[in-house]
Amino acid sequence: MDVWMFSDHRMHRVVVPWRACIHVHSEKSRLVKLADWLQFQEIREAFSVGRLRKIRSRLSLDAFEQHDVLEIEFTDSRKIRRLAQHIEAKGEYHHYTLYSVDAHLAQRFFIEHGIAPFQSVVWDGSRFISEKRPTEWPNLRIMELRFSYQSPKGFEDMSSELCWIEYQCTDLMELSNNLAWKRIDYDIGPAKFLHILHACIEHYDPDVILTKGGDRQHLTYLQQLSDRYHPDFNLHRKTAKIKVRSNQRVVHSYGQVIRKENY
Numbered sequence: 663m664d665v666w667m668f669s670d671h672r673m674h675r676v677v678v679p680w681r682a683c684i685h686v687h688s689e690k691s692r693l694v695k696l697a698d699w700l701q702f703q704e705i706r707e708a709f710s711v712g713r714l715r716k717i718r719s720r721l722s723l724d725a726f727e728q729h730d731v732l733e734i735e736f737t738d739s740r741k742i743r744r745l746a747q748h749i750e751a752k753g754e755y756h757h758y759t760l761y762s763v764d765a766h767l768a769q770r771f772f773i774e775h776g777i778a779p780f781q782s783v784v785w786d787g788s789r790f791i792s793e794k795r796p797t798e799w800p801n802l803r804i805m806e807l808r809f810s811y812q813s814p815k816g817f818e819d820m821s822s823e824l825c826w827i828e829y830q831c832t833d834l835m836e837l838s839n840n841l842a843w844k845r846i847d848y849d850i851g852p853a854k855f856l857h858i859l860h861a862c863i864e865h866y867d868p869d870v871i872l873t874k875g876g877d878r879q880h881l882t883y884l885q886q887l888s889d890r891y892h893p894d895f896n897l898h899r900k901t902a903k904i905k906v907r908s909n910q911r912v913v914h915s916y917g918q919v920i921r922k923e924n925y
Contacts, residue, residue: 668800685761709745710738801835805868856892
């Protein structure tokens with residue numbers, strides 16, 4: 663787990679040895695068969711399965727009796743839902759009961775480590791230690807990206823042609839540092855376009871990047887451009903290729919933020 667901590671007026675990356683897990687309850691013989699299936703190399707690689715552990719655990723907060731549970735660790739948390747669906751199908755939707763299958767991994771991480779967002783803590787290499795000090799709200803820098811396409815179909819997809827990207831940086835605690843919107847035109851060529859965008863992101867070093875439709879369109883588009891013209895392009899502070907974490911649409915409905923599978 664990559665944890666970003668704010669200190670000395672900047673963000674620092676801390677790598678914490680923690681991986682997401684799901685838990686499966688069933689008869690002992692079925693858990694043994696499931697563990698054997700998960701050990702196959704092709705299954706491990708397809709679903710990023712890490713360590714397996716057979717444990718005894720309570721199945722609810724008010725339960726006293728402990729039951730056999732298979733704990734499945736993931737090296738890539740994006741595969742949790744896919745594997746959970748396969749396990750349910752493998753158990754004919756009634757032989758296996760799954761726990762800890764959720765999208766709130768950060769919340770689970772906080773609970774397991776006994777910490778909270780914006781709490782003052784120190785990482786000593788093995789655990790977080792709480793500090794009693796005045797709250798220092800981080801001056802997060804936010805970069806917003808706007809995309810413009812030419813779309814003969816009347817809607818944006820991967821066949822659309824990118825026209826330009828506009829960007830603006832905002833410092834939450836220092837409004838005087840806010841920048842006006844700036845534009846990068848795509849007609850300078852894809853390689854130079856990606857080089858300039860990459861240089862802007864490295865220069866302004868934003869803590870958060872905002873887009874409208876990023877998962878559905880923009881990040882996928884940038885990923886394809888990067889694969890063809892600029893393999894080193896990324897939006898991270900660490901060295902890593904740009905990856906689209908989902909192919910979903912974010913929808914606001916009745917005061918809720920809902921993620922829907924793309925169609």
